[in-house]
Amino acid sequence: MSEVGHARNLQNFQSLISFVTGYGSVYKPSNAQIELAQLTAAFSLADTAMDDVTVKLGISKTSINSRQNVFAPLQTTVARSVNYYASTGAAENSIADVKSLKRKIDGKRASPKPVDDPNTPENEADAAHSAAQTSYTQRVEHLDNIIAIYQGDPLYIPNEADLTIAALQALST
Known part of the structure; x- marks a missing residue:
């Protein structure tokens, strides 16, 4: 079974950067957006955003759980x-x-x-x-x-x- 999700995408992106780093000076793309420095910067931004989402999700879950606990009885x-x-x-x-x-x-x-009455052309359930x-x-x-x-x-x-x-x-x- 394959894993999917943002964390897995970040891990794969980091693997790509590692792979590109392994090429050393041989890796010289004609597109400046996929140069090693650009890839590393993009990964850093994505990793920071992922950390931010994790923190905000924790805060959100805490308030959701509190509300559920209040309404439980x-x-x-x-x-x-x-x-x-x-x-x-x-x-x-x-x-x-x-x-x-x-x-x-x-x-x-x-x-x-x-x-739905099967004897009529309309679907009453709709x-x-x-x-x-x-x-x-x-x-x-x-x-x-x-x-x-x-x-x-x-x-x-x-x-x-x-x-x-x-x-x-x-x-x-």
Whole structure:
């Protein structure tokens, strides 16, 4: 299996420079851009750029991992809060609204995707579009909407500390 990627390209470029260096004074290209000094300078720039990408990737991965860790308990916490809310005797339409928002946080559809009917010339499945609303921004928005519903209902008074409105608001920020 062959290796590919920028690091491998740099390694191959360095091998080329080593090969050209081995020629010594015999290597005299007519194109100035492929002279040994130019190749060495290009390699140095590429190596520096690769190091810069590595540093920036590490910083980026750290922030991505932090965000994932913050959002990791969201689905479970929301599910628990919705289940609690459903047990309070709240109005059915309020419970349905909260369940709908939970479904959006979970990235699930309200109705299944249409399936192609082989007896028709059209492909009904092509008419379907993504229903996912699972970006971090959308998840926070859905959580804020759930919190607003809970705030408007005096029945939402959970005993669990992580399900209180204050705890959910902290999760939202």
